Amino acid sequence: ITGREHGSNKKLAAQSCALSVVRQLYHLGVIEAYSGVTKKKEGEALEAFEVNVSADLQQQLVSVVQELGVSIPPPVDPSASVSLVQGKMVTFEPSQRQSGAGVVPWSPPQVNWNPWTSCNIDEGPLAFVSLNVLSFWPQQKCTPEQISKELHEELMCQLDHDESLQKILVERDQLPVKQFEEEILSTIDTNSVVLIRGATGCGKTTQVPQFILDRFIKGGRASDCNIVVTQPRRISAVSVAERVAYERGEDPGKSCGYSVRFESVLPRPHASILFCTVGVLLRKLEAGIRGISHVIVDEIHERDINTDFLIVVLRDVVQAYPEVRIVLMSATIDTTMFREYFFNCPIIEVFGRTFPVQEYFLEDCIQMTNFVPPPIDRKRRDKEEEGGDDDVCTNCNLICGADYTAATTHSMALISEKETSFELVEALLKYIETLQIPREEQRRVFEPVPDNVTKVILSTNLAETSITINDVVYVIDSCKQKVKLFTSHNNMTNYATVWASKTNLEQRKGRAGRVRPGFCFHLCSRARFERLESHMTPEIFRTPLHEVALSIKLLRLGSIGHFLSKAIEPPPLDAVIEAEHTLKGMATPPPGPLLMFLSSWMLWTATTELTPLGRILARLPIEPRLGKMMILGCIFHVGDAMCTISAASCFPEPFINEGKRLSFVHRNFTGSRFSDHVALLSVFQAWDDIRMNGEEAESSFCEHKRLNMSTLRMTWEAKVQLKEILVNSGFPEESLMTQMFTTVGPDNNLDVVVSLLTFGSYPNVCFHKEKRKILTTEGRAALIHKSSVNCPFGSQDLTFPSPFFVFSEKIRTRAISAKGMTLVTPLQLLLFAWKKMTSNGDVVELDDWIKLRVPHEVAGGLAALRAGLEALVVEVAQEPENIRQMDQKKQRMLNLVRHVSKATTAGITLVTNTSRMGDGPRPPKMGRFEGGGYRGRGGPFQGGGGGGYGGGGGYRGGGGYGGGGGYRGGGGYGGRRGYRGSGGYRGGGGYGGGRGNGGGGGYGGGGGYGGGGGNGGGGGY
Helix, strand or coil: CCCCCCCCCHHHHHHHHHHHHHHHHHHCCCCCCCCCCCCCCCCCCCEEEECCCHHHCCCCCHHHHHHHHHCCCCEEEEEEEEECCCCCCCCCCCCCCCCCCCCCCCCCCCCCCCCCCCCCCCCCCCCCCCCCHHHHHCCCCHHHHHHHHHHHHHHHHHHCCCHHHHHHHHHHHHHHHHHHHHHHHHHHHHCEEEEEEEECCCHHHHHHHHHHHHHHCCCCCCCCCCEEECCHHHHHHHHHHHHHHCCCCCCCCCCCEEECCCCEECCCCEEEEEEEEEEHHHHHHHHHCHHHHCCEEEEEHCCCHHHHHHHHHHHHHHCCCCEEEEEEEEECCHHHHHHHHHCCEEEEEECCCCCCCCCCCCCCCHHHHHHCCCCCHHHHHHEEEEEHCCCCCCCCCCCCCCCCCHHHHHHHHHHCCCCHHHHHHHHHHHHHHCCCHHHHHCECCCCCCCCCCCCCCCCHHHHHHHCCCCCCCCEEEEEEEEEEEEEECEEEEEEEEECCCCCHHHHHHCCCEEEEEECEEEEECHHHHHCCCCCCHHHHCCCCHHHHHHHHHHHHCCCHHHHHHHHCCCCCCHHHHHHHHCCCCCCCCCCCCCCHHHHHHHCCCCCCCCCCHHHHHHHHHCHHHHHHHHHHHCCCCCCHHHHHHHHHCCCCCCCCCCCCCCHHHHHHHCCCEHHHHHHHHHHHHHHHHHHHHHHHHHHHHHHCCCCCCHHHHHHHHHHHHHHHHEEEEEHHHHEEEEEEECCCCCCCHHHHHHHHHHHCCCEEEEEEECEEEEEEEHHHHEECCCCCCCCCCCCCCCCCCCEEEEEEEEECCCEEEEEEEECHHHHHHHHHHHCEECCCEEEEEECCEEEEECCCHHHHHHHHHHHHHHHHHHHHHHHHHHHCCCCCHHHHHHHHHHHCCCCCHHCCCCCCCCCCCCCCCCCCCCCCCCCCCCCCCCCCCCCCCCCCEEEEECCCCCECCCCCCCCCCCCCCCCCCCCCCCCCCCCCCCCCCCCCCCCCCCCCCCCHHHHHCCCCCCCCC
8 A cells, every 4th residue: 555645735745645544454354443542633622602592492402303203312411422413314216237347338430320419319410411422312321331422522533622631631641650650550440559659749649540540541441530638728629629530621510520518519420520628538438439430538547536537447448359459658757657557558659849948947947048146035035934944955946056156046045936026037037038039939828829919828738739830949947836736624625836747748748849949947956867767646646536536436437446456557546545435425324423424325326336416516517515515406406507517626726816805896895794605606697688788888897897708608608508407407497597686785585595506515514703803613723815705894894794604715825724614604514514413402513623502302303304395306306297296295395495595594694785895986086186176177075176176066076086987977886887787786777677776877877876967977876
């Protein structure tokens, strides 16, 4: 067994590694569980929080407990605690299907089968006639020979008569991979698996699929060929497909197409190439790899978790179906590892870089530019010294060769390895500028730049493999990359900037030297380069495995542990068991007071077959807990809102705030709910309404509210996809209807949304102490993230109606902070946010850290209510149509959940916040002495100023501070083109309707609060 862990420093990483090894030894039965007293680091203890509960709620809970037929354990004595967790209330019949170690089914291309849609071509034109020539055979079914003959004639005709295509062929013939065409094709013909290692820019990605396709078409076997090519990213799948279509003299959708999440242009069903992301192909595997002759996996060196999963699947497929052809490609692949994994498959080396690339390291860059780093700020230097690294040899900038000057050695020692010196980047750009790049070689990414302009492309590591820009000559490489790390024991996401691997640096260097000799400047020392890992740690070692576990069960690939043990580098045993425990349904509750909550969701049966609930969650491209949250949303008929929130979790926040705290224009979206999730929901609803008025209105709204329009559009696409999966799974469309929510007043549907968020966010629960300080699980301190609507400005303190919040994720930068926070009530926690609940009769404790002073019977009743909800979810997953007609018992249970979800039920009042602060952009600055005075040309406070601070109509006049385009004017919240409609908050002209609440133009519209020319007239407030 091996341990492979990470940490913010070497000491913590070593401790995590040791713990991983110990856990694996325990799971293997080598060592026993520790039975002594644990020495545990204590977090900050919380005092018991008083929860006000009405007698009416207590009575309703008693009734529900009786209807559910469960009993609440009585308190023993104040010194002892009793568990209130209820067991499972529903079971499944054992499955008759044998659950062996399965293989994804495969079959060769068939005449009447479309592999890209996974369905028969029953009524389409290709079922009876082939593409064009055979249209005079109206009712005759095609044969493979007819399809192959027509496609051959079509290709030959195009090659003979299309002059532009002939020119493209000449260009293609210049690519280095062309010299290896015969070797590649003959090797693929005689081997099930072929490994191609091709130098960056040799043309393997675009040419190898075309070599195969053209060989089949020209050989009269077109109907026997369909090729799927996976790419690691959306942008590469789309751009490569478009490039291949161009090289074939056609548009995407004929012999070449692409499929990425939310966007597809599928090719014809015979003799075609589909470029797709790995995730898209994995989704197609449920229907098998039917009708696909060749699977090409490109850039396999990236080793993301989806690619590693796919490789295991393909290895099993090849063993069961030797006729299928698998091609693995990369520029920097570890050939030994992959060759041994695929049964000593043949390797083809394609040499392609025609121009050398000169490499320079940090000491070279300093010496060439005579760079002297600026002095480090004393505070920053002290902070760096305090948080020093455990690795004595970490600072390789102190190691400089004897070939360099003393000034270079001194300057290099002053540069911190922890940060990229942008001053050095600037010096390098100036140095490159003096090298006089020929003007004809200056290009933008896709178009030429003006004369005397040098193109500078800033890119993430996306450019390593996915984007090819032929005219790049110089590469400045930070030698670092940002990775997302996940620690399961505290549910923390850690975004860390780490040293890239030698493989990454090789890929980055390969961006240069396509058309002339290139140069690569690595911003790390030679000593550091020698210490870099050869390859990055595969994602399977640093990410939770429960989503992969669900996919294994969905595809019926056998046990999770057995399947993952076949990975090219198997994950640690403890990570596998952790994934199983996260999802697996236990046949009987374990002994003792702790009963895992997730066990009662029963994702698979005792025979390890997925249950109906497990199958639905496996089909949803979302974290399983969010999937269950969406199913609960359908039960309460707020499914659309839950899909919106789940979809938004896949993308960055839509707010444009340049890394600062959110402005009031963004905070106002949350109303009185103190919730980032509600703000996202409100933003999405506002945008969804306004875009119905056209793209110009949409663009204007996003610009005014400082929102990222592309993020909102992607969220819409993701939401539609999630809703389609639920509808196709049998959920009624009415349970997913769009609803409007009120964020500034009572709205019980929104209360339910927050309750379900409490479930979907668990175990991410926190307690607000003061200012930005919060306590998370077990009393550990953290901060409210600066991007939250709940983050106070400056040093001010905020008082919240409830100290309890749920959040989306914890991230560690310089400090641990919580993102995506929503205020919840203690009753919502008692209903949805625990896996352990104990009571001593007076105080209820959740997960050993949250203490609530609440009656024992109330806590027990809420635990029973939750058990009933769990059983209902399982039943609904079996028959989603049952949502339409719930019996009275279930309706009473759902109504009680709605009642518990209200803040007032817990004795908490959410302040109705109708004042809108800071809504709209800052007015343009104007000359202090132009126009006659501070507030306008001689005008009174409310009068007709001419151009000063208050603009055209004074402080709140028609065009001034609150006027047309100003603080609350024509483009503001309540102005001529307000928040939600042509003239006001939500309607044609005002706050609530056609002309609104406050006069001619609505709440803050054309006539204003006080009339045409009064207190807020002309267009003002």
